[in-house]
Amino acid sequence: MRIIIIGGGVMGLSTAWQLVRRGERPLVLERFARGHHEGASHGETRNFNNAYGEAHYLDLLARAREGWDALGIVDGEPLLRLHGLVSHGSGAALGAGSGAGLTDIAAGLTARGIPAELLDGAEAAGRWPGMRFEDTVLFSSDAGVARAAASLRELERRTVEAGGEVRWDTRVRAVSPDADGVDVVTDAGVFRADIAIVTAGAWTEGLLSGSIHLPRLRVTEETPAHFTARISGPWPSFNHFVAPGAQPANVYGMPTPGEGIKVGFHGVGDEIDPDARPHRPGWQRELAAYVREWFPGLDADSAVPVSCTYTTTPTEAFVLDRVGPLVVGAGFSGQGFKFAPGVGATLADLALDPAARAAAPFRLPT
Structure with a gap:
C-alpha cells in the first residue's frame, strides 16, 4: 500500500482529498465512528478567521481558500459562510x-x-x-464560518468517489517505521505502507513517541x-x-x-x-x-x-513535517479547522516529495 492516513478528522480527510486529486488512493484509518465527538472536528461551525499578522499563516490561509473554493457548493450553499x-x-x-x-x-x-x-x-x-x-x-x-460537519461529509464523499478508502472504528495501536516503509498496527491487523501520514489530533504524541521528536503537545x-x-x-x-x-x-x-x-x-x-x-x-x-x-x-x-x-504546541505553531516515511500534521492549537484544505495540500506535498518543505515555522526542530 502506498499511503495510509491515521486520523479521520478534518485534517486527515482534507489530506486524503488532496491526495486523490493527484491520483493517489490513500487509506484513512479512524479509531472512532463517523460523526463522533471525541476529537476537535465535530460540530456544525468553525470560525473562518483571517485576522493574522504572520505571513506563513496568511500564505496557508490563501492555500486553504483555494481548497474551500474548489469544494464548491454543498447541499445548496458554499462550505464557507462569508458573513464577515x-x-x-x-x-x-x-x-x-x-x-x-x-x-x-x-x-x-x-x-x-x-x-x-x-x-x-x-x-x-x-x-x-x-x-x-x-x-x-x-x-x-x-471571513465568517466554515460549515464543519458538512465539510467532513463532503471530504469523505470526494475521497471515496475518487478511489480512496475511509475505515471508521479502526484503532491504530502503533506506528513502526523502518528503512523501507511503515507498519501500521491496528486492532484489525497490520497494514504496510510506503508512507504514513499521522493526523491523529490529541493521540498524535502517543502514536509517534519514539519515532519522531515532537514539541510537547498539550x-x-x-x-x-x-x-x-x-x-x-x-x-x-x-x-x-x-x-x-x-x-x-x-x-x-x-x-x-x-x-x-x-x-x-x-x-x-x-x-x-x-x-x-x-x-x-x-x-x-x-x-x-x-x-x-x-x-x-x-x-x-x-x-x-x-x-x-x-x-x-508551546508556541501554538502547527507541526507540518516529514521524518523518513512518516509525515505529521499536529498541534493545531484551537485554530486549525479553517486551514484544513491548505494543511491537507501541504501534507500531500510532504508525502509525495521527500524534498518538499512546509514554511519554516511549521517544521520540526533539527
Whole structure:
C-alpha cells in the first residue's frame, strides 16, 4: 500500500482529498465512528478567521481558500459562510501574532487583496447592535464560518468517489517505521505502507513517541457555549483580543444557525488524557459574565456548553513535517479547522516529495 492516513478528522480527510486529486488512493484509518465527538472536528461551525499578522499563516490561509473554493457548493450553499469577521481589543498585538496590532493586520490583509476595514467602536456598535467593542475594530467581509460537519461529509464523499478508502472504528495501536516503509498496527491487523501520514489530533504524541521528536503537545478540554440571541442580528464572527488580566483569555465566536451564537475563551481548559476525557464544562460562570458585559444582544443565562479538544504546541505553531516515511500534521492549537484544505495540500506535498518543505515555522526542530 502506498499511503495510509491515521486520523479521520478534518485534517486527515482534507489530506486524503488532496491526495486523490493527484491520483493517489490513500487509506484513512479512524479509531472512532463517523460523526463522533471525541476529537476537535465535530460540530456544525468553525470560525473562518483571517485576522493574522504572520505571513506563513496568511500564505496557508490563501492555500486553504483555494481548497474551500474548489469544494464548491454543498447541499445548496458554499462550505464557507462569508458573513464577515470583527476583531477588536487592546490585546491584539499579543493575540494576533508577531506583535501585529489591528492596523498592521488590516494593512497586511489589504496588501493581499483581502477586504479589511477599520472602524471606531461606536460605528461598529451601530452596525452590530448585539455587541460592544473597544475603540478600534477591524472588519473583514471575506471571513465568517466554515460549515464543519458538512465539510467532513463532503471530504469523505470526494475521497471515496475518487478511489480512496475511509475505515471508521479502526484503532491504530502503533506506528513502526523502518528503512523501507511503515507498519501500521491496528486492532484489525497490520497494514504496510510506503508512507504514513499521522493526523491523529490529541493521540498524535502517543502514536509517534519514539519515532519522531515532537514539541510537547498539550491536550486540553475546552468548553465554549452557544447563547440565545435577543435580537435577530446581523451577527458576524468575532475575535476579542483582551488585555492581560482583563478576562481569562482571548475570546472568539460565531453564529451557528439553529444553536445560537457560540462564544468561547481561547485555550483555558484543563489538561487531560484524551482517553479519559471528563466532558465537564469549565469556565461557564466567567463566560456568562463576559457575555453579560460585551454582548447586550445575547441572553447570558442561556448557555449550552459544548466540548472539544485543543492540542497545543508551546508556541501554538502547527507541526507540518516529514521524518523518513512518516509525515505529521499536529498541534493545531484551537485554530486549525479553517486551514484544513491548505494543511491537507501541504501534507500531500510532504508525502509525495521527500524534498518538499512546509514554511519554516511549521517544521520540526533539527
